Amino acid sequence: MKNPSLPPRRPRIRYVSPRFQGPAVLAFTAIIAIGGAIFWKLVDSGFQRIFLQTAIRGHYTFDSAYDIVRGLLSWHLAGLFFGVFLAGSVLVLLLVAATRHGIGKAVESLRASADRDLSTPIATGSIGEFARFGEKIDAARSHTLASVQEIRNEAAALAAGGIPPEEFRLRWEELKQRIRRIAP
């Protein structure tokens, strides 16, 4: 029976993005497929050679075909494992480096924004997802800069004088509202 006092357990959301995880999955699949194809080619030609040699040599001191190809199979399986794992590890390290570079640039740009530099663009590089993310940050910074510049121009125009009191009061209130709308 359910205990009503216990809050319902919230399912953990796992975000799946074909744009982000898709290329990684494809790259790993390519590595595994290439590794498998090379293994198949090498082992197949190895089997052809070794069984023919063994048949011709005579002296059948083995019980099964496995006894003949044990060494060849072990070496090729070890080669397949290390080859695929090394290539996969290089891919992981490349992904990590790309993430560090792309997000690192975004962090730098946000830190510059905190120092009120909103115009220097982010150079996140041309890696799809990070380039798009960099554009989003740039857009948010540009939006803030445009709002702030508008406020500045309006404040400067009002401060210049020569505006009738009623209009001045209206524009003053409007300016306050506009300031309140920045980073709500």
Place this chain on the structure above:
Amino acid sequence: MSGSDAGGNAPLIRRRYVFGLLLRLCVNFAGGVGILFIILYFALSRPLPGDYGEVFLALRNLSPFLRPILAVSVLVYALLACGSTSALCLFILPKVAGPLYRMERILDQYRSGAHTRTVSFRYDDQIQPLAHAFNHWIGTVRRDRQRWLATMMDAERHCLQDEATCRAKMEEALRKVAGDIGRYR
């Protein structure tokens, strides 16, 4: 953000995360190779027939006979390894993709003019400094905004006096605000 290394100087991607990913990858590939070995072992360990002639013939014909078995076993290995590695990508990479997605949504929200909350990632999520840097930036903008509003409110208080003083104080406040905004570039 939560956790002790939630500050802006925390690494973007923790070493532990990278090592964990490599370890899981190693286990995946080792498992795939293990299954490939088991299939080939069972295919190859059948005893060869008894006399000399039969063994000779069996060995001559073994290679073409094993070719489809080898192809199928490599295919099984590839499917299993691809499946488990894809699952790994779907379960491990969201620790980077998830925060990116949340940040994108918050940036869209920010641009639309909706109320922007402080960004917080889960404890085990990566790229924590991104949330810290964004919160720091929004904090700076909000502090500046409050200062400009306070300057204008302060000028409004002089409106209890005569009209000319009020106007002069307001214009002075506006010049101050415009000067302050000039720091933005």
